[in-house]
Amino acid sequence: MVVGAGAAGLATVTGLRGNGFEGPLTWIGAEAELPYDRPPLSKEVLTGARTPDQIRLCSPEKVAELGVDLRLGTTVTSVDVDGRKVMLSDGGVLPFGSLVAATGVTPRTLPGSEGVHTVRTLDDVMALRAELSPGRRLIVIGGGFLGTELAAAARSLGTEVVLLEPEPVPLGLAIGAEVGTMVADLHREHGVDVRTGPGAAVARWHASRGAFDGVTLRDGSAIAGDLAVVAVGSVPATSWLAATGIDCAAGVRCDEFCETAVPGVYAVGDVSSWYHTGFGAQIRLEHRTNAGEQGLYVARRMLGLTSEPFTPVPYFWSDQYDLKIQAYGVLRGHDEVRVVDGTIVDREFVVLYRRGSRLVGVLGVRRARALRQWRAQVAAGAAWSDILATT
Amino acid sequence: MKVEVDKEKCCGAGQCVMIAPDVFDQGDGDGVVILLRDTPAPEHRDGVREAVAVCPAAAIAIVG
Ligand SMILES: Cc1cc2nc3c(=O)[nH]c(=O)nc-3n(C[C@H](O)[C@H](O)[C@H](O)COP(=O)(O)OP(=O)(O)OC[C@H]3O[C@@H](n4cnc5c(N)ncnc54)[C@H](O)[C@@H]3O)c2cc1C
Numbered sequence: 001m002v003v004g005a006g007a008a009g010l011a012t013v014t015g016l017r018g019n020g021f022e023g024p025l026t027w028i029g030a031e032a033e034l035p036y037d038r039p040p041l042s043k044e045v046l047t048g049a050r051t052p053d054q055i056r057l058c059s060p061e062k063v064a065e066l067g068v069d070l071r072l073g074t075t076v077t078s079v080d081v082d083g084r085k086v087m088l089s090d091g092g093v094l095p096f097g098s099l100v101a102a103t104g105v106t107p108r109t110l111p112g113s114e115g116v117h118t119v120r121t122l123d124d125v126m127a128l129r130a131e132l133s134p135g136r137r138l139i140v141i142g143g144g145f146l147g148t149e150l151a152a153a154a155r156s157l158g159t160e161v162v163l164l165e166p167e168p169v170p171l172g173l174a175i176g177a178e179v180g181t182m183v184a185d186l187h188r189e190h191g192v193d194v195r196t197g198p199g200a201a202v203a204r205w206h207a208s209r210g211a212f213d214g215v216t217l218r219d220g221s222a223i224a225g226d227l228a229v230v231a232v233g234s235v236p237a238t239s240w241l242a243a244t245g246i247d248c249a250a251g252v253r254c255d256e257f258c259e260t261a262v263p264g265v266y267a268v269g270d271v272s273s274w275y276h277t278g279f280g281a282q283i284r285l286e287h288r289t290n291a292g293e294q295g296l297y298v299a300r301r302m303l304g305l306t307s308e309p310f311t312p313v314p315y316f317w318s319d320q321y322d323l324k325i326q327a328y329g330v331l332r333g334h335d336e337v338r339v340v341d342g343t344i345v346d347r348e349f350v351v352l353y354r355r356g357s358r359l360v361g362v363l364g365v366r367r368a369r370a371l372r373q374w375r376a377q378v379a380a381g382a383a384w385s386d387i388l389a390t391t
Numbered sequence: 392m393k394v395e396v397d398k399e400k401c402c403g404a405g406q407c408v409m410i411a412p413d414v415f416d417q418g419d420g421d422g423v424v425i426l427l428r429d430t431p432a433p434e435h436r437d438g439v440r441e442a443v444a445v446c447p448a449a450a451i452a453i454v455g
């Protein structure tokens with residue numbers, strides 16, 4: 001049984017069938033939609049360059065071909081691990097042999113932000129899109145990947161945008177101050193009012209006649225706006241696993257084979273925290289490529305087709321206006337950033353990230369080929385001193 | 392087997408190039424996929440199937 005009908009759930013199901021599993025397969029998804037791709041939501045779907053139909057990952061014909069009992073619009077509310085069964089929101093109870101948790105994450109909210117937009121689903125982005133138009137002013141709270149992408153897409157629709165980030169630099173923690181500053185400059189050039197630092201945190205929300213009309217920041221400034229979107233990170237969707245005893249403090253905790261402490265229960269995609277033997281650490285990734293790779297891996301693992309642990313090289317990308325940022329590795333928590341190719345001011349470069357004495361990540365803009373050449377060294381956790389010797 | 396790629400959808404992840412370098416390549420700057428041969432040799436077909444499965448943009452299709 002697979003719970004969650006996003007990219008990771010889909011990869012698991014197709015992986016099971018593609019590798020010859022012929023037994024019964026149940027697939028449960030809370031959303032009413034067939035699986036669709038999320039990254040375009042904050043990019044082409046918000047700008048209108050792609051329609052919802054163009055981001056489908058799976059057609060009804062494909063579901064039929066897979067021979068799976070797919071139940072959409074249905075939430076798993078709890079799991080009985082001893083009785084090997086799940087309880088559903090419609091009152092149903094279903095048995096399982098093995099279970100794969102692929103339930104993703106839900107957006108974090110802020111105190112007082114009830115009723116303000118968040119973006120995770122197609123419905124969320126269509127609701128936001130319906131309210132964006134030239135001349136209106138959008139306040140984006142949170143300057144991470146999601147917030148900056150939403151700001152860029154909204155600008156291209158002619159909406160006025162204010163971007164608020166309480167850290168000194170948008171994306172600073174994720175990709176470093178140098179590249180983050182470049183992203184902030186890019187947004188300012190496109191007319192976004194970028195405000196950073198502790199003073200840019202929201203202190204109060206304002207509404208008139210029940211409708212949002214602005215915020216007051218911690219530094220005392222008042223910002224009027226027609227609508228706001230909160231993009232301040234997300235929380236793994238694990239409440240349905242509460243009774244299982246599985247550690248869900250920071251995602252569903254798994255071993256190096258993506259299996260939880262309960263035998264036969266696995267976790268994949270954004271919700272999964274597993275032990276990456278290459279990094280020697282428990283990690284959880286919210287990357288689209290990982291959802292696909294981990295789903296496929298677990299399918300193979302369940303079928304006994306691999307005895308290797310799951311040790312991918314993380315990859316992610318982000319589109320900001322006409323610029324594509326691509327990266328391999330785990331950049332968060334780095335100690336040093338070094339440009340090895342091109343320059344950041346020209347917005348064409350490759351930068352390396354050091355943590356301790358090792359290379360942990362690489363990021364590039366308009367240098368896809370050069371970037372890919374570093375992938376193997378990131379995978380190997382190459383010694384920083386060796387790299388300095390060769391560049 | 393006949394393969395097609397949708398360059399509009401491709402996000403330049405390069406997963407396909409890693410899995411099936413004989414079939415896929417990427418552009419220098421943006422990393423957008425380049426199809427090297429649309430009718431891959433038998434020994435590359437499994438790789439193509441895997442690339443279809445992992446491509447994060449669902450940009451690769453087997454059309455025949
Ligand atoms: C707007 C946006 C932009 C993004 N951009 C990028 C990007 O540029 N690059 C990148 O690498 N990644 C990006 N990501 C992240 C990427 O989309 C995710 O990593 C990926 O979608 C994770 O897939 P998943 O299947 O693990 O989770 P999801 O796609 O979230 O799927 C989980 C599904 O499970 C369902 N579910 C939850 N609880 C239950 C339950 N109890 N019972 C049944 N069903 C349940 C949910 O409703 C959901 O449909 C972006 C994400 C968003 C939202």
Ligand code: SF4
Nearest residue numbers: 401402404405407446
């Ligand atoms: S795997 Fe898909 S998205 Fe990535 S480069 Fe290949 S075609 Fe493009």
